[in-house]
Amino acid sequence: MQHDAHAHHEHHQHHGHGGHSAAHEHGAHQGHDHGPASWAMAAKATLHCLTGCAIGEVLGMIIGTALGWGNAPTMALAIVLAFFFGYSLTLWAVVRAGLSLKAAVGVALAADTLSITVMEIVDNGVLLLVPGAMDAHLSDALFWGALAFAFLVAFVVTTPVNKWMIGRGKGHAVVHRYH
Known part of the structure; x- marks a missing residue:
């Protein structure tokens, strides 16, 4: 049975995990000794979360600004949308790999909740600490510079969390079980 599962796993190609073989990754997903995860794998997982968070946060800021909302409701919308898009990227990938939507939701929650939470706490915390960032408009360089800096700090902080979890x-x- 393990041979068949391994063959199925190799059929679905990974998009690059620091040179780890499919056999190594397969063993790591079966409850065996997981060993240390590679930094490349952790960075890729963090970039995945960062992509969803960035889409959601920017969209939330655009919507909040367009509606004339203040900082608190705009930030709340941006955080909700960051989780939505973060989870959506995982859902899309595992449903495409053949999982039912119900099973995919469980996988997305297990895979992304801690990562997105840490990322959102860090990047929003950084934005709150950068002088003038919360009052900058979408057309201001300060807004985009502060946001890029916040995402960079969130990436640096969240990558070790993902490495530890993986x-x-x-x-x-x-998620990698289903690729």
């Missing part, structure tokens, strides 16, 4: 067969390791 090394224990959690987080994005759950």
Whole structure:
């Protein structure tokens, strides 16, 4: 049975995980000794979360600004949309791999919740700390510079979290079973 699962796993190609073989990744997903996850794998998982977060946050800021909302409701909308898009990217990938929507929701929640939460706390915290960032408009360089800096800090902080989770067969390791 493990041979068949391994063959199925190799059929679905990964998009680059720092030179890890499919056999190594397969073993890491079966509850065996997970060993240390690679930094490349953790960085890729973090970039995945960052992509969804960035889409949601920018869209939330655009909507909040267009509606004339203040900072707090705009930030709340941006955070909600960051989770929505972060989860959506995972849902799309695992449903495409053949999982039912119900199973995919469970995988997305398991894979992304901690990563997105850490990312949102860090990047929104950084935005709150950058002088003038919360009052900058979408057309201001300060807005985009502060946002890019906040995402960079969030990436640096969240990557070790993802590395730790993947090394224990959690987080994005759950998603990799279905690629």
